[in-house]
Amino acid sequence: TQRTNVLIEQVRANQYNTLLFIDRSARPISWIFEAFWENKYPNDKPPHVLFINTGKKDLRRNYMRGIGKAVSIDDGAQFVGIYDDEETIQLFEQRVKDDEDAKRIIFEDLGKEGVKNLTNKSVLVVDDIQFEGVQMLFVTTMINEIYHPEKLDYFEFGEYVPLPRHGLTYKDRGRYISRPVPRRSAVGRLEVVKTEIRRIAEIYSR
Secondary structure (H helix, E strand, O other): OHHHHHHHHHHHHHOOOEEEEEEOOOHHHHHHHHHHHHHHOOOOOOOEEEEEEOOHHHOOHHHOOOOOOEEEOOOOOEEEOOOOOHHHHHHHHHHHHHOHHHHHHHHHHHHHHHHHHHOOOEEEEEEOOOOOOHHHHHHHHHHHHHHOOOEEEEEEOOOOOOOOOOOOOHHHHHHHOOOOOOOOOOOOOHHHHHHHHHHHHHHHOO
């Protein structure tokens, strides 16, 4: 709940027009955000929500050829490749900018909604966890190249929220909230999970 509130307040403070969630990893975070926003600011219109899928055809990995190796930083995290030095970052960015096929794929995926809600808009990209930094750099570079938003920021939620293919198990569901919930039937259905998220949001948004 703490990170959700941080996200909400950052959105309000910066008056973002659009939130662009990384799909599929950050899609559950969008449910949490919407449920908490509805309870905390019911009279305020939330930003438009879009999803971008960077996993198709290994879009991100195509630009990593020959770039660096895993390195450790002071807090113990590891970043692979592109953060070795400024030169490799520039090389990665240039490879992204030159990939017209990837631009076309993303433009087609986001369609008219992308044009309407990203072009010349204030946009916040929301991800679950930043590990390598590859996804952040890929998405921000692509969105800037295709849509030229007025403002483009990045928010790391800081927690992995699993989303199995056929919904969420009871064990997974506990990751969405701050305390255990009673076991129910059909816990694998996403609508059950969303209902629980809304219920918890009502409690923690008061």
